[in-house]
Amino acid sequence: MAAEKSKLREYIEAVGIAVVLAFLIITFVVQAFYIPSGSMEPTLEPGDRIFVNKFIYRFRDPERFDIMVFDYPVDPSMRFIKRVIGLPGEEVKIEGGKVHIDGEPIEEDYTLQDSYSDYSPVEVPADHYFVLGDNRNNSEDSRYWGFVPRDKVIGKSLVRFWPLTRLGRVE
Incomplete structure (x- = not known):
């Protein structure tokens, strides 16, 4: 009887440890996210599932072209998930379908198409980011609701794990 109790206790302890580890990993290290819309096409498609690195931005700030998840x-x-375009202190504008940072056009080979509308120059405030979807003409992003505060950033996209035919790093 004592052997049965110790085995049961062993199983309960193992499950408890697994639950605590899963909680810690999801809270601080990596978390899975589902892509519900086409705003990031062609990079991410509706139905894609990705892992997001929640740890990286504890050691460095988001960089231009990072694809990040945020509140x-x-x-x-x-x-939401969008691509970082404008960094704190930079001026962002869209002219002729092209994004300009501090007056210079940036090279973007990941967009579905150029933006159909211009966007007047704005300066990104300190501790904020200007983000855009890759599907510019079908994305609700910083052009509509403003900047993403640094404290709302959750993490950087890491890898697509579903569907298996599209398995790989998200870049």
Whole structure:
């Protein structure tokens, strides 16, 4: 009887440790996210599932072209995923379908198409980011609701794990 109790206790302890480790990993290291819309096409498609590195931005700030997950500034209960375009202190504008940073056009080979509308120059405030979807003509992003505060950033996209036919790094 004592041997049965110790085996049961062993199983309960193992499950408890697994639950605690899973909680710690999801909270601080990596988390899975589902892509619900086409705003990041062709990079990410509706139905894709990705892992997001929640650890990296504890040691460095987001960089231009990072694809990051953040709490939607208008409704923090929602999570959005977009590409970082403008960094703190930079001027961002869209002219003739091309994004300009501090007056210089940037090279973007990942967009579905050029933006159909111009966007007047704005300066990105300190500790904020200007983000855009890769599908510029079908993306609700910084052009509509403003900048992403640094404290709303959750993490950087890491790898697509579903569907298996598209398995790989998200770049």
